[in-house]
Amino acid sequence: MLVLQLHVIFLQLADRYLMNSKLLTRAKAKEQVIAWQSSGKKVVFSNGCFDILHAGHVQYLSRARQLGDILLIGLNSDASIQRIKGPLRPVCAEQDRAAVLSALQMVDAITLFDEDTPEALIEALLPDILVKGADWDIERIAGAKAVLQSGGKVLTLPILEGRSTTGIIEKVIQIYGKHTPRGKE
Numbered sequence: 001m002l003v004l005q006l007h008v009i010f011l012q013l014a015d016r017y018l019m020n021s022k023l024l025t026r027a028k029a030k031e032q033v034i035a036w037q038s039s040g041k042k043v044v045f046s047n048g049c050f051d052i053l054h055a056g057h058v059q060y061l062s063r064a065r066q067l068g069d070i071l072l073i074g075l076n077s078d079a080s081i082q083r084i085k086g087p088l089r090p091v092c093a094e095q096d097r098a099a100v101l102s103a104l105q106m107v108d109a110i111t112l113f114d115e116d117t118p119e120a121l122i123e124a125l126l127p128d129i130l131v132k133g134a135d136w137d138i139e140r141i142a143g144a145k146a147v148l149q150s151g152g153k154v155l156t157l158p159i160l161e162g163r164s165t166t167g168i169i170e171k172v173i174q175i176y177g178k179h180t181p182r183g184k185e
C-alpha cells in the first residue's frame with residue numbers, strides 16, 4: 001500500500017513538472033537568452049495575460065514564433081492581472097495559464113512577472129524582437145525603448161477580429177446569466 005501511495009505522489013509531482021516544464025525563473029530565463037543569443041538564435045519575446053486562451057492567441061503566438069528562432073513569453077502573475085484587469089481576474093490561475101501555454105508547440109519558454117508591466121523583465125532579458133498584438137500602439141509597448149536601444153526590433157502582429165478573453169467571459173455571462181450550467185441542476 002505504501003509503495004502505491006509513493007507511486008501516486010511521484011506521478012503527481014512528475015505531472016506538475018511536465019505541465020510546466022517550460023516555466024523558467026527570471027534568472028534562468030536571462031541565462032537561457034544569453035545562451036540562445038550566443039549560439040546565434042534570434043529570441044522573440046512577447047508578454048500577456050493569456051487568461052482564457054482563444055484562436056487569436058494561437059494565431060498570434062504562431063506568427064510571433066515565426067519571427068525568430070525562440071519564442072519566450074512573459075506571463076503576468078495572478079497578482080499583476082488583478083491590478084491591471086480588475087480583482088475578479090484572472091479566471092485561470094498562473095500555473096494553469098503557464099501549463100496551457102507550455103502545451104503549445106510554438107512556445108519555447110515562459111517566465112512569470114509580478115509587476116504591472118514587463119518593462120524591468122524586458123530590460124533584463126533584452127530579446128532580439130519584442131512583439132505585441134496590433135491592439136497595442138508601438139509607443140505604448142513596455143520595454144520597446146530598451147529593445148530598440150539594444151539594436152532589437154519592436155513589432156506588432158494583426159489581431160484576429162472578434163476574439164478576446166473578455167468577449168468569452170461576456171458571452172458566458174450572457175448564456176449562463178439566465179441558465180444554470182448543464183449538469184449543475
Ligand SMILES: Nc1ncnc2c1ncn2[C@@H]1O[C@H](COP(=O)(O)OP(=O)(O)OP(=O)(O)O)[C@@H](O)[C@H]1O
Pocket residue numbers: 046047048049050051055056057059060085131132133134135136158159160161162163164165166167
Ligand atoms: N484576437 C487576437 N488576435 C491576435 N492577437 C491577440 C488577440 N487577442 C489578444 N491578442 C494578443 O495576445 C496577447 C495577450 O493578450 P491578452 O491575454 O490580453 O488577450 P485578450 O483576449 O485581449 O485578453 P482580455 O480580453 O482579458 O484583455 C497580446 O499581445 C495581445 O496583443
Ligand SMILES: O=P(O)(O)O[C@@H]1O[C@H]([C@H](O)CO)[C@@H](O)[C@H](O)[C@@H]1O
Pocket residue numbers: 047048049050076084115116117118132136140141142143
Ligand atoms: O495580455 P495583454 O493585456 O495584452 O498584456 C499586457 O500587455 C501590456 C503591454 O505590454 C504594455 O506595453 C503589459 O504592460 C501588461 O502587463 C500585460 O502584459
